[in-house]
Amino acid sequence: MSARASRPPTSPVGPARTPADAVPGRLGRRLRAAGGRAARRWRRSLTVRVVGLTVVLCVLTMAVVGGFLADAISERLFDARRQQAFAEAGAGARAFQDRLDQADVPTGVELQQFVLDNSEQLSSVGGEGAAGFLLLRVPGSDAPVTINGLQSNGLTPGLLPDALREAVETESTQQAAPVALPSSDGGTTPGLAVGQRVDLALAGQYELYFVIDLGREQETLDAVQRVLVVGGLLLVLLLGGVVSVVTRLVVRPVREAAAAAARLSAGDLDQRVDVRGEDDLAALGRTFNDMAASLQRQITQLAELSRLQQRFVSDVSHELRTPLTTMRMAGEVLHEARGDLEPAASRSAELLMTQLDRFEALLADLLEMSRFDAGAAALDPEVVDLAALVARVVEHAEPVASAQGVEVAVVVPEGPVTAEVEPRRVERVVRNLVLNAVEHAEGRPVEVELAADASAVAVLVRDHGIGLRPEDAERVFDRFWRADPARARTTGGSGLGLAISTEDAVLHGGRLEVVGQLGLGAAFRLLLPRVAGSAVGMSPLPMPVDLAPVAPPDDPTAPSVLVEGLPGVVLVPSAAGSPGAWGDAGTEAAADTIATASLPVLPPPAGRG
Numbered sequence: 001m002s003a004r005a006s007r008p009p010t011s012p013v014g015p016a017r018t019p020a021d022a023v024p025g026r027l028g029r030r031l032r033a034a035g036g037r038a039a040r041r042w043r044r045s046l047t048v049r050v051v052g053l054t055v056v057l058c059v060l061t062m063a064v065v066g067g068f069l070a071d072a073i074s075e076r077l078f079d080a081r082r083q084q085a086f087a088e089a090g091a092g093a094r095a096f097q098d099r100l101d102q103a104d105v106p107t108g109v110e111l112q113q114f115v116l117d118n119s120e121q122l123s124s125v126g127g128e129g130a131a132g133f134l135l136l137r138v139p140g141s142d143a144p145v146t147i148n149g150l151q152s153n154g155l156t157p158g159l160l161p162d163a164l165r166e167a168v169e170t171e172s173t174q175q176a177a178p179v180a181l182p183s184s185d186g187g188t189t190p191g192l193a194v195g196q197r198v199d200l201a202l203a204g205q206y207e208l209y210f211v212i213d214l215g216r217e218q219e220t221l222d223a224v225q226r227v228l229v230v231g232g233l234l235l236v237l238l239l240g241g242v243v244s245v246v247t248r249l250v251v252r253p254v255r256e257a258a259a260a261a262a263r264l265s266a267g268d269l270d271q272r273v274d275v276r277g278e279d280d281l282a283a284l285g286r287t288f289n290d291m292a293a294s295l296q297r298q299i300t301q302l303a304e305l306s307r308l309q310q311r312f313v314s315d316v317s318h319e320l321r322t323p324l325t326t327m328r329m330a331g332e333v334l335h336e337a338r339g340d341l342e343p344a345a346s347r348s349a350e351l352l353m354t355q356l357d358r359f360e361a362l363l364a365d366l367l368e369m370s371r372f373d374a375g376a377a378a379l380d381p382e383v384v385d386l387a388a389l390v391a392r393v394v395e396h397a398e399p400v401a402s403a404q405g406v407e408v409a410v411v412v413p414e415g416p417v418t419a420e421v422e423p424r425r426v427e428r429v430v431r432n433l434v435l436n437a438v439e440h441a442e443g444r445p446v447e448v449e450l451a452a453d454a455s456a457v458a459v460l461v462r463d464h465g466i467g468l469r470p471e472d473a474e475r476v477f478d479r480f481w482r483a484d485p486a487r488a489r490t491t492g493g494s495g496l497g498l499a500i501s502t503e504d505a506v507l508h509g510g511r512l513e514v515v516g517q518l519g520l521g522a523a524f525r526l527l528l529p530r531v532a533g534s535a536v537g538m539s540p541l542p543m544p545v546d547l548a549p550v551a552p553p554d555d556p557t558a559p560s561v562l563v564e565g566l567p568g569v570v571l572v573p574s575a576a577g578s579p580g581a582w583g584d585a586g587t588e589a590a591a592d593t594i595a596t597a598s599l600p601v602l603p604p605p606a607g608r609g
Contacts, residue, residue, distance in 0.1 A: 046254075047247045054243040055236055062232035069228060074221050081217050082192060085126065086174055089194035089210040092125030096208070097198055108145035111202055115150060122210075123152045131155070131181055131191055131211040138169060138197065143204025154182075155211060160193055168195040168207050181213060189215040253281045257288050269296040324360060331356050362496075379507050381532040384423045385416040386457055390450050393430045397438060406441045408434070411449040419457045420532040425504040429512070430459055432497040433524045437463035440522070451540040456510075457530055458541040462523040467547075468516030476514050477502045501526075510536055515543045523547055 041048055096118055105111040115135065122133045132153035137146065151157070164177035174196045180188040195209040253273070260271040272292060275285040335353045338346040394410050401408050430448075437446045444464035451458055468476065479499045498512075505512040508528050516522030523544050529536045 046251050047244060050247045051240050051244045055240045058236045058239050059232075062236060066225075066228040066232055070221070070225050073224050077217050077221060078214065081129075081212070081214060082176065085129075085192050085194050085210070085212040086176065088126050088212075089196070090174060092122060092210060093196055093198055093208055096122060100198075100201065105201060108147060108202055111145065111200060112147045115147060115200075119150055119152060122150075122208075125210045126212045129213045129216065131213040133211065134160070134207075134209040135198075136207045136209070137203075138205045138207055141204045143200075143202065145202035145204075147200070147203050149206075159211070160195070160209060164193060164195060165207065168197060168209075172197065179211065181211070181215075183215075189213060190218050191215075250281065253285060257285065260288070260292070264292055264295070269299060324356070328356050328360070377503065377507055379425075379532065380422050381420040381508075382423065383418050384421050384426070385418055386421070386426070386452075386459070387412040387415075387417045387450060389423060389427055390430060390448060390459060393427060393434055394448055397431065397434045400435060401438045401446070404438055404441065405443045406438050407445045408438070409445060409447045411447065413451065417450060417452045417457060419452070419528060419530045421508055421528060425507065426526075426528070429501040429504050429526055430461075432501045433459070433461040433526065436497065437461050437465075437522075437524070440465040442466060444521070449541060452530065453540040455530060455534065456536045456538075456540060457528050458539045459526040460523060460541045460543075461525075462521065462544060464521040467518045467520050468514070468522045469518050473514055473516055477512070509533065513543075515547045517547045520547055 042052070099118060100114065103114055105114050119133075122135070124130060125133065132151070132155045134152075134155055134157060135150040136157055137149055149157075159179055159181075161177045161179070164175055167175040174194055176192055176194045179191045179193045181191040183189045191214055192212045193209050194212065195207055197205050198208045200206050257273050260273050263271045269292070272289045273285045275282050275289065331349070331352045334341075334349040338349040341349065390412060391410060394408050397408065434446070434448060441463040442465040446464075447460075447462045449460045449462075451460075477498050479496055502512050505526060505528065509532070510526065510528035513525045513527065514522060525539060525541060525543060527536050527539050
């Protein structure tokens with residue numbers, strides 16, 4: 001293993017960040033963190049979503065309704081004031097014209113004095129809202145007498161819009177336009193200028209404008225808008241509070257039911273929810289309690305049935321030991337004396353011993369499975385050299401392989417490969433895998449490979465025999481199951497080999513996996529942690545690529561499991577409590593009867609695997 005070269009530190013590019021430069025970055029991180037917390041709160045809380053949506057919809061509704069009301073009030077308020085201004089300006093202009101017509105002003109000086117004498121009356125037109133008046137000569141007038149125009153209260157002709165003056169010059173009726181009046185605080189207040197032409201006898205046509213201050217109306221409109229805004233905000237807050245309370249009343253029973261369901265799924269079968277009232281939520285609570293009670297009864301019944309089945313298997317297995325011992329003693333006597341017997345009797349003695357061996361192996365495996373089912377299996381790990389263990393298993397399997405014409409190749413690293421395992425169980429797993437591979441190799445070679453990394457150790461057993469169909473791979477670890485029931489066994493297995501191997505792997509905290517292709521063979525991989533109690537991750541040994549099933553790219557049912565980056569390699573991981581064995585299945589009626597009685601009903605106890 002080569003040491004990783006250390007990378008020299010690099011100097012920062014650009015100017016160094018000062019504390020002042022770092023402030024925006026910290027603020028941005030805080031804002032992003034706050035936004036993330038708000039988003040998580042929004043996703044996880046039904047109350048927050050309901051209240052938030054209610055507040056947003058209420059704000060939008062109040063904005064639309066408030067805007068409509070403000071526009072309506074403004075229109076009515078200013079329209080009434082506009083009509084009043086037209087009436088007052090018209091009355092003031094007529095009164096001024098009548099007084100002028102009745103007065104005797106034969107000269108321009110007297111006309112000028114008359115206008116000055118009536119300026120006070122003109123300034124009062126408009127009542128309390130009067131801002132003043134302007135009397136301006138019509139541009140281009142050719143009258144023989146010219147008098148000075150008048151402006152009251154500091155009003156200037158520049159206050160009037162050009163469009164208004166043009167309209168007054170060309171039209172004989174009253175014209176009006178909004179104007180901005182200077183205020184005492186340096187700002188402006190809204191106003192209305194109403195103008196029309198008047199005839200000043202010797203001086204000809206003049207423009208008379210009355211300016212009305214609309215500040216009071218604007219203050220009234222501002223007050224109404226403030227009331228609408230404040231009232232709308234208060235209404236939104238009240239609605240948000242009401243919706244929050246109502247939502248909590250609705251959500252609380254749902255949360256209680258969800259918490260009770262979580263505890264129920266965790267194994268606390270006594271969990272129930274409080275039922276109050278007779279509404280829909282109360283009906284939900286009663287239904288939940290009825291469901292929980294029904295599940296508790298059924299699970300209790302199934303647990304009792306499972307205990308009875310496990311006890312039945314254990315008792316039967318123990319009770320069979322006595323007659324089996326007697327039968328073995330008698331069989332050994334017959335087997336030793338088979339040379340003095342007739343050929344048919346001698347053959348029967350040999351068959352009797354063979355079946356007694358198989359029966360004893362089946363009985364031992366049934367007892368082992370009953371311990372797994374009852375959760376009584378315990379791991380006794382010690383540091384073991386797995387390279388020596390694999391070599392020992394292959395050496396013991398050599399006679400069977402030679403009889404089948406199968407060559408077993410072993411690939412192990414140089415030196416010891418140690419791991420904290422229970423040697424008896426791991427040796428049993430490897431022996432099962434090797435013997436199954438030999439039996440199904442169809443005379444072709446079998447490879448056994450061992451590899452390890454810092455956290456895990458893997459044993460891969462590959463054959464090139466009959467292989468596995470995809471549907472068979474899913475059942476490969478079932479008890480007493482095999483891909484081809486018509487195929488005869490040559491190794492004398494009990495039908496529980498891979499099922500026990502699965503449990504042994506899970507007991508170590510590892511897993512047993514398989515991949516195969518029909519006609520190309522199969523590969524089993526045992527993956528174990530190097531330290532007892534630790535977790536395993538990626539395997540140091542990849543599965544063979546040629547055994548990856550080929551599926552059409554548009555097939556929705558194609559396997560999607562990937563192995564070390566190799567697409568299409570299907571793994572069937574072992575699961576604690578899963579019944580099964582491949583290529584080592586018993587078809588005898590007695591074995592089928594015992595298997596049916598021994599199938600577990602409950603999942604494995606917590607803490608295993």
